[in-house]
Amino acid sequence: MSFEVDVSITRGRRRIAASFEAGPGITALFGRSGAGKTSVLDMIAGLVRPDEGRIAVDGRVLFDAAAGIDLRPEARGCGYVFQDYRLFPHMSVEGNLRYGWRMAAPDARWIAFEQVVEFLGLAGLLSARPRRLSGGEAQRVAIGRALLSGARFLLMDEPLSSLDAARREEIMRVIERIRDELALPILYVSHDRREVERLAGQIVEMD
Amino acid sequence: MALAPNSISPEEWGIIWLSLKVSGAAMVATLPVGFALAWALARGRFPGRVLLDALVHLPLVLPPVVTGWLLLLSFGAQGVVGRWLAAMGVSVMFRWTGAALAASVMALPLMVRAIRLSLESVDRRLEAAARTLGASPLRVFATITLPLALPGVLAGMVLGFARSLGEFGATITFVSNIPGETQTLPLAIYAALQVPGQEGIVTRLALISVGLSLAALVASEVLTRRMGMRAHVL
Numbered sequence: 550m551s552f553e554v555d556v557s558i559t560r561g562r563r564r565i566a567a568s569f570e571a572g573p574g575i576t577a578l579f580g581r582s583g584a585g586k587t588s589v590l591d592m593i594a595g596l597v598r599p600d601e602g603r604i605a606v607d608g609r610v611l612f613d614a615a616a617g618i619d620l621r622p623e624a625r626g627c628g629y630v631f632q633d634y635r636l637f638p639h640m641s642v643e644g645n646l647r648y649g650w651r652m653a654a655p656d657a658r659w660i661a662f663e664q665v666v667e668f669l670g671l672a673g674l675l676s677a678r679p680r681r682l683s684g685g686e687a688q689r690v691a692i693g694r695a696l697l698s699g700a701r702f703l704l705m706d707e708p709l710s711s712l713d714a715a716r717r718e719e720i721m722r723v724i725e726r727i728r729d730e731l732a733l734p735i736l737y738v739s740h741d742r743r744e745v746e747r748l749a750g751q752i753v754e755m756d
Numbered sequence: 757m758a759l760a761p762n763s764i765s766p767e768e769w770g771i772i773w774l775s776l777k778v779s780g781a782a783m784v785a786t787l788p789v790g791f792a793l794a795w796a797l798a799r800g801r802f803p804g805r806v807l808l809d810a811l812v813h814l815p816l817v818l819p820p821v822v823t824g825w826l827l828l829l830s831f832g833a834q835g836v837v838g839r840w841l842a843a844m845g846v847s848v849m850f851r852w853t854g855a856a857l858a859a860s861v862m863a864l865p866l867m868v869r870a871i872r873l874s875l876e877s878v879d880r881r882l883e884a885a886a887r888t889l890g891a892s893p894l895r896v897f898a899t900i901t902l903p904l905a906l907p908g909v910l911a912g913m914v915l916g917f918a919r920s921l922g923e924f925g926a927t928i929t930f931v932s933n934i935p936g937e938t939q940t941l942p943l944a945i946y947a948a949l950q951v952p953g954q955e956g957i958v959t960r961l962a963l964i965s966v967g968l969s970l971a972a973l974v975a976s977e978v979l980t981r982r983m984g985m986r987a988h989v990l
Contacts, residue, residue: 594888595887595888596884596887621887621892622887622888623887623888623889623890623891623892625888627888628888629885629888631881631885633881635879635882635884635885637882637885637886637900638904639903639904648886648889648891648899649889649890652889652890652891652895653890694889695888695889698888698889698890699890
């Protein structure tokens with residue numbers, strides 16, 4: 550199994566819970582906004598600690614409340630692609646791309662800088678500052694940055710939601726190629742039924 | 757021209773130099789303490805945070821003569837810190853280091869304010885992104901938080917320096933008004949005002965004060981703008 554997730558957390562009066570197992574390829578976490586989809590990604594990334602449960606990816610346990618396992622975010626090998634890109638404004642595109650690369654242990658790196666630049670078509674943008682990028686460009690840089698950090702799996706949080714139709718198509722093709730050519734497990738959060746049906750091999754409904 | 761360089765006497769240059777030395781030392785000494793306090797106030801969640809905030813701001817609202825007197829009580833020959841320093845053969849009494857200490861205490865609130873604002877304006881979501889990319893908390897601080905907060909930190913230092921240049925009440929109470937040792941610009945102006953016929957000196961020193969303070973404020977404002985900080989520190 551790529552993803553084995555069984556977690557719950559109580560925030561204020563709300564209880565967010567998710568329990569699913571997913572195979573390789575893209576798994577979509579689908580549901581209305583406010584269902585707690587992003588919280589589930591945050592828990593898998595280690596940014597939010599679940600109250601209870603267990604998380605494993607490709608057989609590697611990232612969190613297990615009963616066994617007292619809680620890997621730090623930097624040790625989870627997750628490539629988190631955010632809805633709002635979160636590029637570092639004080640670094641160039643190249644600086645952003647190389648950031649995770651510099652932080653990764655040498656044996657965790659599985660893709661070269663040049664490969665990522667080629668794969669995502671970033672050659673003309675390397676010296677640009679993030680604020681000069683269009684939404685589609687910024688999202689490609691964010692994806693490249695995640696790949697270069699030595700990610701073993703990707704978490705994508707509504708990566709298309711702030712893009713126009715043409716850019717959506719462009720990023721969707723990139724995601725399909727990551728799925729097909731790089732064979733990286735992807736957990737994909739969306740509230741768009743058509744998007745999910747096109748990309749995902751498996752759909753997990755949340756409400 | 758009252759401000760032509762050759763109209764400034766060697767004594768007056770000495771006063772300017774002493775002021776810059778005292779303010780520079782105060783700025784450098786306040787920075788680590790100010791940064792630590794700003795960090796605690798911006799990021800810390802601990803009981804007594806509100807009280808700490810109030811204490812840090814106290815020198816801003818307390819009569820400076822009270823601050824000077826409190827320094828005298830703690831660093832004087834009979835003071836807790838003073839006796840401890842004396843045992844090591846150190847005294848700040850009637851020394852320029854004492855003037856720097858007084859300036860440092862008075863500059864602290866302004867520096868903490870500026871650094872705190874800049875730390876609070878750093879987007880925590882970027883720090884979270886850096887964690888997922890493999891950065892430990894310490895490296896997140898060094899590569900994300902500090903560079904993004906840097907203009908605010910520099911602005912805080914400049915403001916602290918400017919505040920130190922203007923320090924009067926706590927200094928004269930704490931280490932008196934000794935030419936060549938504790939007599940900074942404001943104290944020299946005050947001394948000159950006590951004697952008839954010193955209007956030229958007063959005017960020159962006052963103009964220099966205005967120039968230095970203006971330059972510092974402009975520098976701080978430029979740094980604040982570069983940072984895109986909506987909130988101003990003053």
